[in-house]
Amino acid sequence: MDEMVLRAQRFINSIYGNVPGITKVAEDGITGWSTMRALTRCLQHELGGTALSDNFGPTTMSTLQSTWPSVGPGTGAPANLVRIIQSGLYCKGYDGGGIDGIFNDHVAAAVQKLKSDAGVSGVYPGADVVPKVFKALLNMDAYVVVSGGNPVVRSIQQWMNARYVNRTGFFIVPCDGYFSRDVQKALMLAVQFELGMSDSEATGVFGPATQAGLKANTLSVGSSGPWVRLFSAAMVFNRRDGVTFTGTFDSQLSTQVRRFQTFVKLPVTGKGDFQTWASLLVSTGDATRKGSAFDCVTEITPARADALKAAGYRIAGRYLCNVPDTTLNKMIQPGELAVLAEKGLRVFPIYQTSGRSVDYFGYAQGVIDALAAIEWARRHGFRSGTRIYFAVDFDALDHQVTSNVIPHFRGIANTMNEHARGYKVGIYGPRNVCSRVSAMGLTSASFVSDMSSGYSGNLGYPMPADWAFDQIATITVGSGAGKIEIDNNIASGLDEGQSRFDPGTVAAGLDVDFDMSKKGALLQDVRNYLTSIGVPEAGGSDLFDKDNATLGCNTTTKAFDITLTHDKLISGLARRLKMRKALIQAPILWEIRKWNPADLAADKLVRSHYTGGPIGTNDCSTGLAQIFAATAIKARNHAIQKGIISGAILDPADETDLWAVWQKLQDPSYNITTVAYVHIWGAAEIGVARPGLATGDDNTRRILARYNGVNAAAEKYGHELLGLYKVFEKHNAPLRTS
Structure with a gap:
């Protein structure tokens, strides 16, 4: 916490807290957008505005220019206007000289330092705050190199600010050493200014006039001046190693240009020609x-x-x-791959059912997608070695990549490694998304959606190092019967696609996703059955005792809802393993329903054992389906040894392995998939055939009983769960035959 930032926040709340359009900010002493936006609204209020906004836009700029074109030691600005400046300085990390409304020497020195850091002290000498400096003051941009920033990038940012800040549409860009969306836009404006465009003509859009101008300004060894500076800046921004910010196009720069042209598959000329400019400036x-x-x-x-x-x-x-529930038939059609192979065209597969918003992405969905992609790839006959590209078809912001997309691809990668190690994982998406997921080791090639040039994930980001395909334009090819609309892609050679295919495999009688419109009928049957065996809708912890452990803390409806939340995963897993999904559903719902305080206490004892507490209990049944880590290890080992899945053999007696698996069992996706492996292992343990699509009731009962153990209580468990299995099967069966 910063004491002076805290004072700035208190100033906002005390002076403007009751002003319509200004919401009080948290008094936490932490600089953030909420504080900066509040200061912007405070400024607008001081300028007489009533329609207050977070944005320091054209109206704020013009009003400030006409009212207070300069705020300094001798301008007589209102005290609150000065306090806003002082608050902004503190939020930026400069000494604001107190928040007293006096433009003193400390304020003057801080303003001069900020101008120097931003590279505009020569344009705006002295200590006065002019409108563009005011705008720069009230945002989250840094004007010093931040952690991980590149000093060369910062020198370019300062140079651009100094050279172009007096142009109407050019505002002070950050000088933090990072190439960003705003810096990319500023670079495009700079190019247009150098082309001689007026302020109204320079829009930052890579249009025909800009393209024509670049075609007339090819650079080669011996060229010099601002054009070379902009070109070398663009090379630096695209993270080309060995490039310096320079005003002279020398042989060293030409060599690096050749390397860049080779990387992006352009004609290798060593010159700053139009196509090279274009690849540096727009995705x-x-x-x-x-x-x-x-x-x-x-x-x-x-x-x-x-x-x-x-x-x-x-x-x-x-x-x-x-995509489910849509009319667009975009999938590979029967016989199509044979046509492509016959015509000498190779193929790479794309998996996308949605992926158009951040809410779609997450670890569990990644597991579901991977299982589905494996099934579809085999259905079409794609062989081992095929790379499947999973789509991220929206403008994912960087924090969304961290929170959702990376976990999603971790789910994909883990599932592909476990169930189809022969298939490789690729990604389709904007540059930043592809690069970040690749950097985590979760993908092996990128199909880049560069056609979406306005995406924030493309603006300000270089081409991913592992790019295989670069999607750049939608075009039409052919005529008559041969006419087809395609997305034109540049190929890097990293992925040549596939040219040979196996006969497609489609197993009959597999379960499908549940029809959620029939959810009510299934719930009623589940409740009726459980009630009939002494498990009512509700039985809370107050009813729990040693002899009544089936009456847990969760209601039947809650257990049912949680189970159906994972329906797609259960369906995909059952299809992959060719077993009945009811065999997975029954123990999951049962164990959620009967979860009770004893389970919670057991979990605590295990955590305590491994995290410095009393040593004693090193394992217990845990997670949604209440599985022991040792059981999970044995079951997974069996599946690995039988070639059902891939993975490392672990030791159920080794506490390092036990603890690692026990923690994984807290993840619903891992826990649910383990249920299926426990059934396969359990069947082998009792000499019953591996559970399949035609497993009879008696063997199903015995497999369910083994899930619980081998004693009399387990036998009772098997009988009770067989009834629940039959309830699920009653509702699942009509869907797979409809």
């Missing part, structure tokens, strides 16, 4: 470039394949499946 690069790969949502017929081949295409990206 699409020159969108008219001819690609050798493409993706599409349309079936590739023989006529279309001929047209595509004639146009120079050799690799096709096609979708494994359709």
Whole structure:
């Protein structure tokens, strides 16, 4: 906590707390957007505004320019206006000289330091705060190199501020050493200014006039001046090693240009030509470039394949499946892969059912997607070695990549490694998304959605190092029967796609996702059955005692709802292992329903054992389906040894392995998948065939009993759960045959 930031927050709340449009800020002494935006609103209020906004926009700028074009020691500005400046300085880390409304020497020195840090002290000499400096003061931009920032990038940021800040549409950019969306936009404006565009013409859009201007300004060895500075800046921003910020195009820069051109698959000229400029400035690069790969949502017929081949295409990206509950039929059609192979076109598969908002992504969904992708890939006949590209088809912000997308791909990677190690994982998405997921070791190639040039995940980010396909434009190829709309992709050569396919495999009689419109009927049958065996809708902890352990803290409805929350995972797992999903559903619902304080106490004892507490209990049944870590290890070892899944053999007697697995069992996805492996292992333990689609009631009962143990209580457990199994099966069976 910073004491002076705290005082700034108290100033906002005490003076403006009752002003309509200004919400009180948290008094925590931590600089953040809420404080900066509040200060912006305070400024707007001082300028006479009534429609207050978080944005320091054109109206605020013009009003400030006409009212207080300069605020300094001798300008006579109102005390509260000075207090806003002092508060902003403290939030930026400068000495504001108190928050007393006096523009004293400390304030003057701080303003001068800020201007120097931002590179504009030569443009705006002295201590007065002019409108563009005021705007820079009331945001979260830093003007010193922050952790991980590049000093060379900062020198470019300062140079751009100094050279272009007097242009109407150019505002002070951060000087933090990071290439960002705002810096990318500023670079484009700088290019347009150097092309001689007026303030109204320079929009930051990579349009025809900008492209024509760049085509007329090819740089080569011997070139010098601002154009070379902008070009070398763009190279630095794109993280090209060995490039310095320079005004002279020398042989060293030419060498680095050749390397960049090779990387992005441009003609290798060593010059700052149009296509190189374009690839440095916008994610699409020159969108008219001819690609050798493409993706599409349309079936590739023989006529279309001929047209595509004639146009120079050799690799096709096609979708494994359709999006549920939509009419668009974008998936690979029967016989299509044979057509492509016959015509000499290779194929890479794409998996996407949704992926258009952050809410879709997470570890559990990644597991579901991976299971589905494996099934679809095998259904179409894709062989081992195929890379499947999983889509992130929205403008994911950096924090969303951290919170949702990376866990999602961790779920994909873990599941693919466990169930289909022969398949590789790729990613489709904006540059930042691809790069960050790849850096975690979760993908092996990127299919970059560069066509979405306005995405924040593309603006200000270099091309991922592992890019395989670069999607740059939607075009139409062919005519008549051969006409087809495609997304034109540049191929790097990292992924050549597949040219040979196995016969597709589709197992009959597999379970499907539950029809949630029938949820009420299933719940009623579950409740009726459990009540019939002495387990009513509710039985809380107040009813718990040693002899009545089935009456847990969760109601039947809650247990049911939690179980159905994981329906897609259970369905996918059952389909992958070719067993009945009811066999997985029954123990999950039962164990959630009967969870009680004894389970909570047992969990605490295990945690205590491994985290410095009393040593004693090193394992207990835990997680949604109440599985012992030792049981999970034995079950998974069995599945690995039988070639059902891949993984490392662990030791159920080793406490390091026990603790690691026990913690994993807290994750619902891991716990649920383990249920299925426990059934497979349990069947082998009691000499029963592996559970399958046609397993009879008696063997099902015995497998369910083994899930609980081998004593008399387990026998009772098996009988009770067989009834619950039959309830689920009553509702599952009609769906898979409809």
